[in-house]
Amino acid sequence: MGTGGGVGWEGIRFVGMVATLLHEIPLQGGDVTDGVVRVGDTVRRPASTSTPAVHALLRHLEAVGFEGAPRVVGMDGLGREILTFIPGTTGLRVESVTDGALSGVALLLREYHDATIGFPLTPDGWEGGSNDDRMPEVVGHCDLTPENVVFSRPGRPHAMIDFDLARPTTRLFDVATTLRHWAPIADPVDRHPLLRNLDVGARLRLFCDAYGLLPRDRRRLLELARTRFHRSYTVMRTRATAGGTWARMWAGGAGERIRRAAAWLDVHEDELYAHLV
Known part of the structure; x- marks a missing residue:
């Protein structure tokens, strides 16, 4: 507070922070990041060790004209990152599980991958997690769940959010x-009701066709999906020991769901592979 009965800079800053907090709208959805809120036309998110790398990526996407990601505004007085808010709907709905919606997600992912070309593929600064053994080609989103895809109107995905695991x-x-989430490659008992009775093999092929995945990659897709299951299980179990959201996810059965998905893939691999090749 200032002297002489007036309100100094610290007081003004405090009042501004209180006003901001009063207008915060918590945003639900997703599994990893707590404390995400909307303030007007912006989203405030707790910063992490990967925030500088993510901001550099988002600025690169803006520079090359990729429209399907939020823009970086800066940091607020509470040390949170400020991103632009992208209007639309997220999560699974009847209109977001159609063939057209699935093709749209594939096209969005392909456009995003192409937009990351030219961005440095250095390993430092990212959150980390399971990965392929081959040399990096792009910066992957690595968490493109239904909660992280924004639909501008029924059946039309137009943006991706939450790049924390990129x-x-x-x-x-x-x-x-x-495809783990959108095909989905999962035991039926763990699938969303809207996805429970869909033809997973046909959806795998549809997605790969829309993305333009090469034949050599299609032949390796299920093998890599299995590798990802085993490595994701280990990564999540390790992170759960630190507590927080990862611990809650693990306690909620995340590990068991991964194991069931891997077992389901083992049983159905031949029929899925037939759709891909």
Whole structure:
């Protein structure tokens, strides 16, 4: 506070922070990041060690004209990152599980991958996690769940959000990660009701066709999906020991779901592979 009965800079800053907090709208959805809120036309997110790398990526996407990602505004007085808010709907709905919506997600992912070309693929600064053994080709989103895809109108995905788990990887690894949720490559008992009775093999092929995945990558897709299951299990188990959101996810059965998905893939691999080749 200032002297002489007036309100100094610290007081003004405090009042401004309180006003901001009063207008915050918590944003639900996703599994990893707590404390994400909307303030007007912006989103405020807790900063992490990967925030500088993510901001550099988002600025690169803006510079090359990729429209399907939020823009970096800066940091607020509470040390949170400020991103532009992208209007639309997220999550699984009847209109977001159609063939057209699935093709749209594939096209969005391909456009994003192409837009990352030219961005440095250095391993430092990212959150880290499971990955492909091959040399990185792009910066993958690596968490393109239904909660992280924004639909501008029924059946039309137009943006992706939540780049916290982005990292250098191969195109195929990010495709496999995305199909884990959108095909989905999962035991039926763990699928969303809207996805429970769909033809997973046909959806795999549809996605790969829309993305333009090469034949050599299609032949390796299921093998890499299996590798990802085993490595994701280990990564999540390790992170859960630190507590927080990862611990809650693990306690909620994340590990068991990964194991069931891997077992389901083992049983159905031949029929899925027939759709891909």
